Each structure stands twice: as structure tokens, then as C-alpha cells.
Amino acid sequence: MTTDHRLPYSPADIHVDPRAWPDVAHRPTSRLRALAAGRLFAAATRRLPISVEYPDGRLGGAASDAVLPRMIVRDPESLFHRLGTSGLIGFGEAYMAGDWTTDDLVGVLTPFAERVAELVPAPLQRLRSLVLPGHPDDEQNTVANTRSNIARHYDLSNELFGAFLDETLSYSSAYFGSDSAAETADWSMLADAQRAKIDRLLDQAGVGEGTRLLEIGTGWGELCLRAAARGAHVRSLTLSSEQRELALERVAAAGFADRVSVDLLDYRLVDGEYDAIVSVEMLEAVGREFWPAYFRTLDRVLVPGGRAAVQVITMPHARMLASEGTYTWVHKYIFPGGQLPSIEALREVTTAHTGLDLVDEKAMGCHYARTLRLWRERFVRSDAVIADLGFDSVFRRMWTFYLAYSEAGFRSGYLDVYQLGFTKPPVP
Template sequence: MPPAPAVIDAEVWPGVARPPAGMKAQVAGRAADALFRAAVRRLPLRVEYPDGTVLGAGGAEEPVMTMVRPADFAVRIGDNGLIGLGESFMAGDWEAPDLAGVLEVFASSVDTLIPVPLQKLRSLYLPRAPRQERNTEQNTRGNISRHYDLSNELFANFLDSTMSYSAALFPASAGQLAEAGWDALAGAQQAKIDRLLDKAGVGEGTRLLEIGTGWGELALRAAARGATVHTVTLSSEQQALAQQRIAEAGFSGQVTVGLQDYRAVEGEYDAVVSVEMIEAVGYDYWPVYFQTIDRVLAPGGKVAIQAITMPHGRMLATRNAYTWVHKYIFPGGFLPSVRAIESVTEQHTTLRVRERRGMGDHYAATLRLWEERFLQRGQEVRELGFDEVFRRMWLFYLCYSRAGFQSGYLDVQQIVLDRREAQL
């Protein structure tokens, strides 16, 4: 666990350096404290306060949340809801030896943490997404850059040798995934990629479009099959490293890496593959994302995407929400439901979903390994210039994500689409 920051730079971390102040914040904090204490009393959790108070329905074996500055925690929650939960952890207002375990308890109870009458009022006081974070062609480059251009070295410190930043597919049953170790991760990432390439029919002579390059592993494996690959990204850092890896592997003649918005892609392709890119598209732009794929896909072509998904009802309820993840990790992002993908493609394209496989438990295992590696590489991350607030933020992000998959609140799907007519 990264230590609590001794001093927080208010210019770098304006939402974290100081808790909200003023009468309004104090009133909201008292209300939030009462709601939080009432909620945790029925959860399988132990919340320990400095005065010795212990709340929660859990026993000694349940995850522990230790309050360091409960008053600061309360005003942050009262002022900013779940954004305040993350910011209070970044500030060191609370600790948890098993952070993912604590967050999993909250994720499992997300629909009941706040009384239903108050849930209906959330839109009146919680923040809305800034207009500059909508994924227009003008804004998207900046949104992507804020995450993926942080530093290739940062990502290399917790990703495996394939530099794959998406769910792996382990050769293990659900019961064995908890035992999956670091040595299995690179092979599991390649297995994930190979399954997508197989489903898209990628082989010798295939003209492949990849939307979302990452650091080039999928393009490399497709080129090794004999495909010609055009892959696009909006991250200059990713483009540079992907081009380097492709050149070192001897595939520069088969692969082009474009610094390009997916909407600007031209040409015709036998297959389109996109791994965990739709999450960055934004709710309003899903039709144009799939219309672009439909436009460039050759007759008889296939599409294989990997997408993080959420339940349809939660998707509808949160599509206008501005969350901690938006503010600190993925500006402009939003997770689709499977039903939304099916609906958008049916209404706006000639594409149809033909096959899908859920593998959320594999993502939980992937995130566990990233989290362990990130914590092991704490000194290396610090030497790159990332402070303790950043390190706590990144840990919260990894654990927050893992909790979503462990609780079943999130899933990840490999989805195959094509234009085949429905069979009579």
C-alpha cells in the first residue's frame, strides 16, 4: 500500500489537497456521515474509527476499512459522492489492507447504499461531465492523451512483456483463476488476442483494421499470420512504442500505425478487431463507431471486439453521471451493455451480433496481477516522477476495477459481428 502523502501539492491535486470547507460542506458532511454509518452497519465489512467505534455486519474475517480522518472523509463524500470516496483515499483519509475487498463490498451493494428516495435526487447535486470531455473529434485526442500518454515506462512497470492493457484469457476454470500467477499472464494475453483473430478470420493475406493499437501486440500477432494491418491510435506514446516493436520484429512492411481518430479511417478491410476501445467512445458516439466499422468492412468480412460491459439498467441510470473514473482516469469514457451493442448495431448498421463470450472472472485475475506488480514496483514508479497521491490514485483505480468484476457488476465480452442474413 503506498503511504499516505505527507504533503499534497494543491496545484497538481486541487480536489485532494484540502477537503471541502464552508457551511454547505459541513451540513452535507454530517448527512453523508449518517448515511454512510447506516449503510455499513448492514454490510459484510468492518469500519474502524479512531475513537474505537467499529461498524459493519462483518466478523474478523471481513475486509477492514480504517478511518484516519473521518470528518474529512464525510465532507468529501457529502460534497462529491463517490468521487469523494476516491479522493479521500488518495488523500489518506482512510486505509484498507484489502482495498479491492472493501470496494467489492460497496460494488455488490451499489443499488442499496443510498435510500431510493435520495437516489432520485442525485442528479440535482452531483457534478456533470465537463463539455470539453465529450468525445467529439476535437476533444477525443486530449481525453486519450490524459491516460495513455502518461508514460510508456509507467505502464511497462505493471504490464507483462506483451504490453497488453486489457483482459487476458487464462487456460483455467473460474475456481483456478485465483491461483493464476504472473508467469501465466503473457501467455493468457496472447491467447485472448489469438481467439479474437481466429473469430475475425485473420490469416494469410487478410486486410485487417485494428481500432485502438495499444502497444502493438495484436498487430504483431496478426502480421505473423500473414495479415496486412492498419492500426490506429490517438496516443503518440503508444504509436511510438508500437512502431518500435513492429520494426524490431521485422513487420514494418506489413503494419502501419496511424495517429488517427477511428472516424477518419478510409479503405476496405476483410476484418476489423477492436480491443476495449468502445469504452472510450462515449454513449453518444456508439452509432458512429459501429457505422465506421460497417462502412470499411468488405463483403463477407467479420468483426471481433472485446468490450467491458455493465448491466443495461445501470447503464441507463448512469449514462449522464460524472464519476471518479472520469475525473481521474478515463475522461469521456462510458461502458456499454450487451443490449446496447445489439440495439445500436441493429438500428444503425448492417452488422449483427453472432457470438459472444463473457470472461469477467478472467479480468478480475488480470487486474489482481497488475495490482500486485504495481505495488512491487513502487520505487520504480516513484523514480519516474509520480508522487504518492498518484500512486494511491492508480492503486484505487486497479482495485476499483477488480472489485467491479469480482462482484459481477462488470463483465468483459468478446463479441463477434458480421452481416450474414438471419437463417430461416
């Protein structure tokens, strides 16, 4: 069983600074909503393979003789007030505040992810937009807003990411070679699996000696380095100043400064012509209304006969449509302005708005589940290091929840990740 760090714990271990975490420190009060949320929660968890333990000794969840993942509710009143006021945002904030805990966070969250479409009765789901918070206007991914959205995640601290990523500093799904290998891979295999992921994308885009490569979304520069080592000339775009700084340092140290440029630039503003384009898990931050602009940009700057490779996290099409416009815990605390596409939506967008042909699709969700598990375990082991960087206990619980929440999504099949290969037809 995977165990969460320092649990079980006393709620006194978590100090919530109201200036840093106003919505976590402040428990909403709405007796009617809390009552309704409590009843919905009890009904939903009875259908899930988890046990729920309350402070007074009551047990909820599924009736089973099997050993089930434990959700330990420390403050049911606070949990239900949060759920009633802000739904799943409140569920995540309740974990951040210590209202509930568990010794198997992924084990508890995976059944929720598997049955997310069924947990709330359909008539109540239709009222979601009326009773739950909506997206803030300043998180729409316009050219004016996108940089601040990106900075809220990627400019947290290079040292923070370095505390749980492998030596390649790759912050996207690795590729372990086969699904069976992904099931058992350990930390020692992660760096090579990240390189294999990058090499597969570069091969997909036909990157080699002399290739003019555009990368949309630099990360910390590993793809730039591997492309330059093949002899490519790379222009990479990012909106994270911290990532750009470290990527340029790594490029210079490797002796590739003459082959790689890293520009602080929105993808919509890029110019030039390129033989190949690679973009790794950047599309998720674009926002649905801008997907046509993203793919039109690829089409516009890719030369006839050129190739593009895009790695992207996806969700089921029906859930994408049902949750459109929903403001989530991930939006509020992790990735403002983001939207996961479905593979069907991407096929539709590229067909309707570009001349690109989608010629290759590879799904590798189990590889991301293992990648996230390895990151989460390392993040937990690095707790003291991350605390020394100035990140408080609420932040560390938030990120543990985010990594486990994401892993549960891939383990349940609710999320997937694809490597997509596109070609632009040559001029007749």
C-alpha cells in the same frame, strides 16, 4: 488476504501538492452535507460485510463474529465532507488524501460494488444530478476532444505501463483458457494468457494470410505483431502518440514494417476496405452518443462477408441507464469521457444502426478480475520504480485504488468483459 502497500501508514506519509491535486488538497466544507453523508455512510456500511474503524476506537460496519475486511477511517470529518460534496468522487479522493485506508482494498471495495444500487436510498438517487458535479463539456468525445481525453491516460508514460504490464504490454483482459484456470493463475501465466486472448480475437475475425485487417485502438502493438505473423496486412489506429511510437519500434524490430502501419487517426475518419476488424477495449472510451458512429464505421469499411471481433467491458443494463450522465471518480481521474455499455445496449445499437450480425458472445469477467489482481500486485511491488519516474504518492495511491476498484467490479459481477464476433452479410 491481499494487503495494500505500506499500510497501515501515517497520514504524514502522503504529501498532497495543491498545484497537482487541487481537489485532493482542498477539503470541501459543508456541515449540512457532511452530516447527511455521515449518516448515510453509517447506514450503508452496516449492511456491508466490512468493519469500519474510527480514530476514537469506535467500530462501524456489519456486526459479525467473522473476520471482515477493515476500512480504517483516519479523518472522518474530511471523509464525510468529501462524500457530502461530491459523492463517490469524494470517496476516491478521500483515499488519495489518506482520509481512509485499509489492509485489504479489494476486500473493502467489492461489497460496495455488489450493492452499489442499494447504498443510497432511491429518492436521494433521483437528486444526484442536482447535487453532484456533472461532466465537463470539454470531455465529450467529439473528434476535437477525444485525442486529449486519450492522452490524459495513455500518454502518461510508456515506462509507467511497462512497470506493471507483462512483456506483451497488453492493457486489456487476458484469457486463461478456462474460468477455473483464471481463479488460480499467477504472473508467470499472464503473457501467454494475453497472447491467447489476442489469438482468439484474430480467429474470431478470420485473420490469416493476406487478410486486410483494421485494428481500432493500437495499444503498444502486440496484436499488430501477432496478426502480421499470420501474414495479414494491418492498419492500426490510435490517438496516443506515445503508444504509436513504441508500437512502431516493436513492429520494426520484429521485421514487419512492410505489413503494418500505425496511424494517429480518429476511428471516425478511417477510409478504405478491410476483410477483418479487431478492436480491443476501445469502445469504452467512445461515449454513448457515439456508439452508433463507431458501429457504422465498422459496417462502412468492412467488406461484404467480412468479420469483426470486439472486446469490450460491460455493466448491467439497469445500472447503465441509472448512472447515465453521472460524472464519476474514474471519469475525473482515469478515463475522461468514457462510458461502459451493457450487452443489451450493444445488441440494440448494432441492430438499429448497422447491417452487422452479432454471431458470437463470450463473457470472461473472472479472467479480468485475475488480470487486474496481477497488475495491481506488480504495480505495488514497483512502487519505488514508479516513484523514480516522477509519479508522486498521491498518483500511486490513485492508481492502486483504480486497479483495486476495477478488480472489485469484476469480482462482484458488477462489471463483465465480452469478446463479440460480428459478420457482415455477403452481397446476395
